[in-house]
Amino acid sequence: MNISQAAKATGLPAKTIRYYEEIGLIQPTRRDNGYRTFTETSLHQLNFLARARALGFSIDHCRSLLALWEDRDRASADVRRIALKHLDEIEEKICDLTEMRDTLGELVRTCDGDGRPDCPILNSLSQSSSGRKYHGGVALARRG
Amino acid sequence: MNISQAAKATGLPAKTIRYYEEIGLIQPTRRDNGYRTFTETSLHQLNFLARARALGFSIDHCRSLLALWEDRDRASADVRRIALKHLDEIEEKICDLTEMRDTLGELVRTCDGDGRPDCPILNSLSQSSSGRKYHGGVALARRG
DNA sequence: CCTTGACCTTCCAGTAACGGGAACCCTTAT
DNA sequence: ATAAGGGTTCCCGTTACTGGAAGGTCAAGG
Numbered sequence: 001m002n003i004s005q006a007a008k009a010t011g012l013p014a015k016t017i018r019y020y021e022e023i024g025l026i027q028p029t030r031r032d033n034g035y036r037t038f039t040e041t042s043l044h045q046l047n048f049l050a051r052a053r054a055l056g057f058s059i060d061h062c063r064s065l066l067a068l069w070e071d072r073d074r075a076s077a078d079v080r081r082i083a084l085k086h087l088d089e090i091e092e093k094i095c096d097l098t099e100m101r102d103t104l105g106e107l108v109r110t111c112d113g114d115g116r117p118d119c120p121i122l123n124s125l126s127q128s129s130s131g132r133k134y135h136g137g138v139a140l141a142r143r144g
Numbered sequence: 145m146n147i148s149q150a151a152k153a154t155g156l157p158a159k160t161i162r163y164y165e166e167i168g169l170i171q172p173t174r175r176d177n178g179y180r181t182f183t184e185t186s187l188h189q190l191n192f193l194a195r196a197r198a199l200g201f202s203i204d205h206c207r208s209l210l211a212l213w214e215d216r217d218r219a220s221a222d223v224r225r226i227a228l229k230h231l232d233e234i235e236e237k238i239c240d241l242t243e244m245r246d247t248l249g250e251l252v253r254t255c256d257g258d259g260r261p262d263c264p265i266l267n268s269l270s271q272s273s274s275g276r277k278y279h280g281g282v283a284l285a286r287r288g
Numbered sequence: 289c290c291t292t293g294a295c296c297t298t299c300c301a302g303t304a305a306c307g308g309g310a311a312c313c314c315t316t317a318t
Numbered sequence: 319a320t321a322a323g324g325g326t327t328c329c330c331g332t333t334a335c336t337g338g339a340a341g342g343t344c345a346a347g348g
Contacts, residue, residue, distance in 0.1 A: 004324070018326090019306060033314060035325055044270065051269050056244045059305070069266045079265045080257035083248060090245045094238060100200045101234045104227060113224035121223050122213045125195050126188065148295075162297090163335060177343060179296060203334065 006038040010046040017046065025049060025063060057086055150182040154190040161190065169193060169207060201230055 007014040020026050021036070026045050028036040038046075048069060052062045061082055068074040110120045151158040164170050165180070170189050172180040182190075192213060196206045205226055212218040254264045 002325075013307080014325095015307060016305080023305090033325080034327095035314085048269050051271075053305095055248055055269075056241070065266070065269065068263075069270060072261060074261055074263070075259045076255060076261065076263040076265075077257045077259060079263045080252060080255045083252050083255070083265050087245065087248050087252060090241055090248070094241045094245065097200070097234055097238045097241070101231065101238065104199055104231050104234070108224060108227050108231060111220060111224045111227070113221045115219045115221060117217055117220065119212075119218070119220040119223045121220075121227050122209070125192050125199075125209065126213060127195075146296075157336085158296095159336060160334085167334090177296080178298095179343085197334090 001038040001043075003036050003038065006036075006043060006046060009043055010050050012046060012050050020046070020049060023059065025059070025066065055086075056090060057082075061086060145182040145187075147180050147182065150180075150187060150190060153187055154194050156190060156194050164190070164193060167203065169203070169210065199230075200234060201226075205230060 001009075003014045003017055006012075006017060010017075012020075017026075021028060026042060026049075028038050028042050031037055045066065048066060049062055052065055053059075057065065064082055065079065068079050107121045107124050145153075147158045147161055150156075150161060154161075156164075161170075162180075165172060170186060170193075172182050172186050175181055189210065192210060193206055196209055197203075201209065208226055209223065212223050251265045251268050
């Protein structure tokens, strides 16, 4: 099975699959012409990764989970620990975002949105930062 | 006022302030020795930026908001439109994260976390992806 | 005058997780 | 022979910074 077939089968872009190989998450074999070959096992791994990534696990966490998955003797507790840690992070993010949403929602609510130059949103933003939290800048930033 | 004073006054790291100058968000003047000088106006801008960033506005949105803020004739509707768009994105993120949390929480709940090798979390992850959504990989990823 | 230490400067590299696109090879069909 | 549709590697760009090196500046102390 070639990479585009594997991509179709797992829902992952071919680029992503190549990337996963590059960083050592998977090791598909090669044919004589250099093409990657994906077996049933590769597909299982890729599906595992796709699902874990969809649940928000980082690549590093995915690496650990994948190793645990392939270790017949692993302890369930190890997996649980990673999942719990991730769950905590998700909770915190939801909390931050909810706070953002409430604050911003309140501002938007009080903004007429008409043609007049007065704007409660800008007024609030220009106030000197009481209650503002600096989260390291990037933690709450948007992507894409 | 030097950069470290400005940093202390705004809560932004000096590195970040230099970065904001580099990408053209602010234009502090320079002294003869090359040191940046921050005035009351600079501090207002930096506070504005810090607050907008804390609300999750992207740098690009911040740039627009800052321009609108400094435009005495701007229409309130312009600001409102940006804020609403951002609000939508926040909502969607919260939604995605909540879904993640619920799914992962359910898995963790059914996991004993003992020493035995059987693990419901891994079992679920290894199932073939029904109901899984591929969000473009990065949208839901963690940072830091 | 010299040194020390705390500032300040610029520049370069790295982060997470890919996506876009160029340049080029392989296979199959016409 | 050539065109289409795979595949490959490699490099750059993305976001919003952070860390660190190399070096200039300034005030105080000996």
